[in-house]
Amino acid sequence: MLHCQPGAKVTRVVGEHDGRLKISLNAPAVENKANEVLIAWLADVLGTTKKQIELLSGHTGRKKRVLIRGLNQNAIIEKLAPDT
Structure with missing residues (x-):
């Protein structure tokens, strides 16, 4: 589960919001640009292809569910750990 904030200067993990990983996106929330x-x-x-990632829900909102194929949960968590 992700919480995405469009319109940022840089795309990166910025922490946690309501139990979700918070990601700032350097794209506006118009015409699906932020989702792309x-x-x-x-x-x-994650070192994978875009075809292995599917947006399950949250297409028009900030709260998103994403399916990532080909990686186990621990690898995903490790690679998406917020910068400290």
């Missing part, structure tokens, strides 16, 4: 940036960024950070 999120999927491309996740693929890059």
Whole structure:
């Protein structure tokens, strides 16, 4: 579960919000641009392809559910750990 904040200067993990991983996105929330940036960024950070990432819910909101194929949960958590 993710909480996404569009319109930021940089796409990155910024912490936690309401029990969800909070990600700032350097794209506006118009015409699906923020969702496209999120999927491309996740693929890059996780070392996978965009085809392995599916947005399950939250297409028009900040709270999103994402399915990531080909990686186990521990690997995903480790790679998405917020910068400290």
